[in-house]
Amino acid sequence: MLTPAAPLRDPAALPRLLLTMVAVALLWPGVSLSELDLGVLFDGRNAEPMGSFLSAFWPPAHAEDFLALLLQATLETLAIATAGLSLALLVALPAALLASRALSLSAVSRGGRPHWLANAVRWPVRALLIVLRSVPEIVWALLFVRAAGLGPTAGVLAIAITYAGMLGKVYAEIFESVDPGPARALLGAGATRLQAFAYGVLPQAAGEMLSYTVYRWECAIRASVVMGFVGAGGLGQQMDLSMRMFAGGEVASMLLTFLALVLLADLLSRLLRGRYA
Incomplete structure (x- = not known):
């Protein structure tokens, strides 16, 4: 006689439930400290101002003189x-090579134990990358606006400094995540570290690096827009002026332009990954 099968039970159900309860208990104080109140969005007193503000967005501005100004601000x-990211790459690539252990001769010859001289170079470079990316680009923009005056120069320098730290950190992690076999074989055969990087590491990391670089270019576009509100030029500065004049149609046209730029970055990422990855 067959015995009835025991009901199926997820053995991980209790740990998941406990983990969820712990996460809620930890997040709830944060929600309270942030003073999040979604009810204000549905308050009748706020509905009319929000409706008036949103209705001003239609139709988007399309006057010839405004479109010419929009094209100039977009460019x-x-x-x-692009200039900020290019400057960031000049710092990030060599810094990533110095910060990564992917091409460490000591790791190849001593079974993974780094030499003290390698650490003496690696850790200061990693500390520099932390310092560069720890300060938001908007703060750098405020400083450079004071130093260099209003205009795109402040935005370029702010993006270059912050994104150098971000790109250097991620590139170093990408280099260390690839298969070390080809690079170690080249190093063992007498190749220089630059040759080992070019033929053993870079072909494996190219796709991920391209994808992340284009993503950071997209982020740099958004960051340049935000920095425009503090006088760093571009679409952000023009949007700030339009919002001050309550020109909702102009703001709508700029938002559509942002959407087009993000779509452009996504298309560029796909093309580059398909061509070089």
Whole structure:
């Protein structure tokens, strides 16, 4: 006689429930400290001002003189993001090579035990990358606006400093995550570390690096827009002026332009990954 099968029970149900309860208990004080109140969005007193504000967004501004101004601001934003990211790459790539253990000769020859001289170079570089990315770009922009005056220069320098730290950290982690076999074989055969990087590490890391770099370019576009509100030029500065004049149609046109730029970055990422990855 067959005995009835025992009911199926997820053995991880209790740990998941406990973990959820712990997460809620930890997050609840944060919600309280942030003074989050979603009820204000549905308050009748706020509905009319919000409706008036949103209704001003339609139709988007499309006057010829405004579109010419929008094109100039868009090109300036792209230039700020591209120039800032290019300067960041000049710092991030060599810093990532110094901070990564992927090409460490000591790791190859001593079974993973780094030499003290390698650490003497690696840890200061990692500390520098932490310092560069720990200060938000908007803070750097405020400082450079005071030093260099209003305009795109402050935005370029702010993006270059912050993104150098971000790119250097992620590139170093990408280098260390690839298969170390080819690079170690090249190093063992007498190749230089630059050759081992070019033929053993870079081909494996190229796809991930390209994807992250284009993503950071997209982030740089958004950051340049935000920095425009503090006088760093580009679309952000123009949007600040339009919002001060309550020109909702102009703001709507700029938001549509932001959407187009993000779609452009996504398309560029796909093309580069398909071509070089």
